[in-house]
Amino acid sequence: MNQDDNILLPGQPVTIPNGAAPDLGGGLYLKDGVIRASLVGKLSRVGNTLTIPRPRPHPPAPESVVLGSVIRLSPLQAVISITVVDGIPLPQGEDFTGVIRVNDVRATEKDKVKLGECFRGGDVVRGIVLSLGDSRSYYVSTARNDLGVIFATSEAGATMDPVSWQEMRCPKTGKLEKRKCAKPDGL
Amino acid sequence: MAQITSFDRRRVNGPDDSFPPIFSDEDQPGSSSSSPLQRESRKPKDIRPIFLQTGLITQANGSAYIETGNSKVVCAVYGPRQAKNTSYSEKGKLNVEVKFAPFASQRRKVPNRDAEDRSLAVLIHQAIVPSVRLELFPKSSMDVFLTVIENDGIQSCGTAGTIAASAALADAGIEMLGLVVSCAGSVMSNGEIWLDPTTRELEHSRASLTLSCMPALGLITNVSQTGQVTPQEAIQCMDACEERCSDIHMVVASALHKNQSAL
Structure with a gap:
């Protein structure tokens, strides 16, 4: 029963622990000074920010890290279908x-980007x-070292390994293909 | 000819005509033999007991099933998903759709014939839309689908639908200002106010009123009234409804608590 008491419901006033006024994160709002x-959920405090963490999928917002697969390529832009937002997979079909856009692919030499050599x-x-x-769409950028292609198959159909930030190698044929690779985690 | 046109291959088609079973008189508690102006089994300001459970439909992002007396409604919430074919909008969109099961009423109903379901959808939409923080869902839409499994009093379908939709939205993790609950009352022909009327009781009513509110915030989200009432009666009815709403709020809160702690 005591555990139940920690679960907040929409509209329920939140008692703030003593000390400096905390910043409000997701899942909380201020109305008429309350x-x-x-x-629905439990309150958690990270640093000075109070939130009710939401494990459910939510639509992308600016600054969200998303995963998606390329569905259409043109000289000006690559269209991706976003399936994971901030590490939470979206439901099937949603x-x-x-x-x-071509100038959001990388941070340097933006004018020399050829999309076909990136994705x-x-x-x-x-x-x-x-x-x-x-x-219709969200604008996504890969202009950072840790952003870019994280999984690609070669013409031979094998999963390729990144060898540099611009190239991937096919383990079957040894051929190099051009991609804008994401720097693998832990390197 | 008319029968052929109404035949829908995609549905499980019932018989062309169906009739309610005939019960012997003693089986029917509220039969016309008793005075219609004397309420049986509960007091005028009492509502039927409510059963509410969330999270029953596993495919949906959030769901709720509600039963009050013989009125039974299921609700499923999908989304937020990207709004397709619409222009850019800073706020999210909430779509509400109500469907009556063919067997929901006394007589078998052909789906989509009358506007009853659509007017109910508008009522429920108006009741819950002030509570949803749509400004947090740009370019997205949320779908609320309600199915009336059994209808005992059209007012109670609306109130049960509103409660179920709000509980399902909370279950789906959609940010809201507060939980919306709803209560209906009808003014009987003798001027008495009966809350949560059944179909049979509605036959003897002069007017009816549905009130939706967020008891946690003390805000009323929607009032809808049909029939003839004096201002005093309307205010009396709204007060009675609002009082009951805080009881209903407890039911919704305990249902959400139960579901959350079961996770």
Whole structure:
């Protein structure tokens, strides 16, 4: 029963622990000077920020790290289907559409980017959401070392390994293919 | 000819005509033999007991099943998903759809014939939309699907639907200002106010009123009224409904607590 008491419900006032006024994170709101919960869940405090953590999938927001696969390529933009937002997979069929424009692929020599040498259809890409974009898609950027292609198959059909930030090697044929690779974690 | 046009291959088709079973008189508690102006089995300001459970539909992001007396409603919430074919919108969109099961009413109903389900959907949408923090869901839409399994009093379908939709939204983890609960009352022909009327009781009512509110915040989200009432009666009815709403809020809260601690 005591555990039940820690679960907050939408609209329930939150009693703030003593000390400096905390910042409000997700799942909380301030109305008429009272902090209230807007989700079902338990309160957690990280640093000076109070939140109700939400394990459920949510739509991308600016600064979210997303994973998606390339579904369409044109000289100007790559269209990706976003399936994971901030590490939480979206339900089947509820993917969001993202667009990587040619000048959002990398941070340097933006004008020399050829999209065909950075992505191919079916590649899985890690990116960061720049903005909400237009009515149809979110704008995504890969202009960071840890962002880019994280999974790709070669023409021979094998999963390739990254060898540099611009190239991947096929383990079957040994051929090099051009990709904008993400720096693997822990390197 | 009419029968052929109404035949829908995609559904399990019932018989062309169906009739309610005929019960012997003693089986029917509220039969016309007793005075229609004397409420049986409960007091005028009492509502039928509510059973509410969330998270029954595993495919949906959030769901709720509610039963009050003979009124039974299921609700499923999907989303937030990307709104397709719409222009850019800073706020999210909430879609509410209500469907009556063909067997929900006394007589078998052909689906999508009357506007009853759509007007109920509008009522439920108006009741819950002020509570949802749509500004946090740009470019997204959320779908709320309600199915009326059994209908005993159209008002109670609306109230049960509102409660179920709000509980399902909370279950889906969609940010809300507060839980919305709803209560209906009807003014009987003798001027008495009966809360949560059944179909049979509605036949003897002069007017009815549905009130939806967020008891946690003390805010009313929607009031809808049909029929003829004096202002005093309407205010009396709203007060009675609001009082009951805090009881219903406890039911919703305990259902959500139960589901959350079972995880």
